[in-house]
Amino acid sequence: GESVGLHLPTLSVQEGDNSIINCAYSNSASDYFIWYKQESGKGPQFIIDIRSNMDKRQGQRVTVLLNKTVKHLSLQIAATQPGDSAVYFCAESRPGGGNKLTFGTGTQLKVEL
Amino acid sequence: DAGVIQSPRHEVTEMGQEVTLRCKPISGHDYLFWYRQTMMRGLELLIYFNNNVPIDDSGMPEDRFSAKMPNASFSTLKIQPSEPRDSAVYFCASSSQGSTNEKLFFGSGTQLSVL
Numbered sequence: 256g257e258s259v260g261l262h263l264p265t266l267s268v269q270e271g272d273n274s275i276i277n278c279a280y281s282n283s284a285s286d287y288f289i290w291y292k293q294e295s296g297k298g299p300q301f302i303i304d305i306r307s308n309m310d311k312r313q314g315q316r317v318t319v320l321l322n323k324t325v326k327h328l329s330l331q332i333a334a335t336q337p338g339d340s341a342v343y344f345c346a347e348s349r350p351g352g353g354n355k356l357t358f359g360t361g362t363q364l365k366v367e368l
Numbered sequence: 369d370a371g372v373i374q375s376p377r378h379e380v381t382e383m384g385q386e387v388t389l390r391c392k393p394i395s396g397h398d399y400l401f402w403y404r405q406t407m408m409r410g411l412e413l414l415i416y417f418n419n420n421v422p423i424d425d426s427g428m429p430e431d432r433f434s435a436k437m438p439n440a441s442f443s444t445l446k447i448q449p450s451e452p453r454d455s456a457v458y459f460c461a462s463s464s465q466g467s468t469n470e471k472l473f474f475g476s477g478t479q480l481s482v483l
Binding site for chain 1: 372399401403410411413416418424459461463465470471472473474475476477
């Protein structure tokens with residue numbers, strides 16, 4: 256069935272290193288992708304998004320890469336900080352989906368000091 | 369703007385009791401979503417509204433769950449009767465069709481424990 260999934264449930268990185276969180280999707284009709292960060296006890300917070308007509312988008316310390324050929328997107332966090340420790344979700348939507356997002360299962364990012 | 373506001377933050381109830389979760393979306397947003405989050409199933413979309421009208425309720429687990437949106441600034445999710453397997457964090461989110469993307473803004477969630 257159609258799904259949005261993540262490759263790794265847990266990722267541990269050293270403070271200051273770069274982090275890469277991966278996500279695979281299966282529906283080629285998906286045209287909008289978004290990354291959320293969820294800290295313990297809080298709701299998901301928007302990080303960055305990208306449309307299917309782009310393959311890269313940069314924000315502050317974060318970059319999202321989209322490879323439509325293999326239906327894969329990644330979130331890169333530069334100079335990872337302890338405050339980046341959280342669960343990261345990718346989500347996708349498709350035309351006619353009525354603003355509805357389908358979420359992946361999440362990756363736990365742990366930043367080690 | 370205060371963001372999406374949910375109440376209560378925590379709810380502990382006994383099996384069989386009625387539970388009502390409340391949500392106030394961001395002013396001006398015309399989409400409202402209810403999600404449930406568990407360790408086993410992650411974030412699941414239960415139902416969403418557009419301009420106060422339910423559009424897709426296919427994610428509602430069963431008839432014990434119902435949701436209403438009587439006006440643009442208020443929505444409820446009701447579980448009657450509640451069961452232990454309903455224990456989860458329930459999130460409300462809103463978005464605007466007028467924006468250029470489908471970015472959802474989430475509330476802080478209601479942690480529901482059914483004993």
